Amino acid sequence: xxxxxxxxxxxxxxxxxxxxxxxxxxxxxxxxxxxxxxxxxxxxxxxxxxxxxxxxxxxxxxxxxxxxxxxxxxxxxxxxxxxxxxxxxxxxxxxxxxxxxxxxxxxxxxxxxxxxxxxxxxxxxxxxxxxxxxxxxxxxxxxxxxxxxxxxxxxxxxxxxxxxxxxxxxxxxxxxxxxxxxxxxxxxxxxxxxxxxxxxxxxxxxxxxxxxxxxxxxxxxxxxxxxxxxxxxxxxxxxxxxxxxx
Numbered sequence: 001x002x003x004x005x006x007x008x009x010x011x012x013x014x015x016x017x018x019x020x021x022x023x024x025x026x027x028x029x030x031x032x033x034x035x036x037x038x039x040x041x042x043x044x045x046x047x048x049x050x051x052x053x054x055x056x057x058x059x060x061x062x063x064x065x066x067x068x069x070x071x072x073x074x075x076x077x078x079x080x081x082x083x084x085x086x087x088x089x090x091x092x093x094x095x096x097x098x099x100x101x102x103x104x105x106x107x108x109x110x111x112x113x114x115x116x117x118x119x120x121x122x123x124x125x126x127x128x129x130x131x132x133x134x135x136x137x138x139x140x141x142x143x144x145x146x147x148x149x150x151x152x153x154x155x156x157x158x159x160x161x162x163x164x165x166x167x168x169x170x171x172x173x174x175x176x177x178x179x180x181x182x183x184x185x186x187x188x189x190x191x192x193x194x195x196x197x198x199x200x201x202x203x204x205x206x207x208x209x210x211x212x213x214x215x216x217x218x219x220x221x222x223x224x225x226x227x228x229x230x231x232x233x234x235x236x237x238x239x240x241x242x243x244x245x246x
Contacts, residue, residue, distance in 0.1 A: 002075065003077070004071055004073055005139050007070070007139070008035050011039060011072045012144060013146075013147040015046065024048070025043050025072050026053045026072075027050060027069060028054075028055060028070070081152065082154055082155075095122045095191070096122055099124075101206045102127070103126065105132060110145075111228035112124070112227065112228050113149060115231050116145065117145035124149060124150070157206055174195055184214075216233055
């Protein structure tokens with residue numbers, strides 16, 4: 001069965017990173033703006049088949065999602081597992097990792113992937129059974145990041161966190177009740193930042209495997225941030241500290 005990836009940014013990223021996966025492109029009949037023409041020139045250079053379809057046909061292909069007039073039918077991407085994470089750690093001496101514990105909303109997952117890519121995260125880790133899958137909606141919201149950043153699905157998150165700690169990766173979890181703020185904490189060196197699900201936060205076992213818990217100081221009337229926004233705040237504080245310490 002073929003995957004479908006849609007949206008100009010997501011398809012462009014796929015053309016750049018893994019064009020061999022694309023079987024066929026469908027584009028909206030009558031759309032000829034500069035962004036689409038550039039995408040079509042790239043597809044022609046790569047000898048990828050292109051077919052024009054009307055809006056109803058594209059809507060059917062994407063089950064009514066916003067496709068921006070372009071849909072790629074492609075071979076499924078290889079699934080990354082624990083072994084791939086270990087190989088990555090062997091290659092990168094000071095990794096920055098994002099761990100998502102229980103993010104089930106595809107829009108939030110896509111936004112977290114986009115932010116992680118912008119922050120230079122080396123891999124995103126999530127449990128296999130408590131995470132949104134890398135579906136077309138996630139890829140669309142991620143604006144191409146899902147095609148670029150390694151997304152590693154693990155069967156046992158607690159075991160993975162133990163493995164990271166054994167490899168001297170400092171595991172920092174986010175929790176509203178933590179006594180230390182993200183700005184008071186050391187986020188340099190090999191680091192795994194753990195974000196919990198909205199409402200529930202991290203699971204108990206995940207929390208117990210963190211080396212440190214931190215919070216984001218809140219000064220207004222709201223008590224918490226959307227998980228993708230909180231991820232951005234925490235990741236870019238880590239980026240700031242790592243840039244200063246470089």
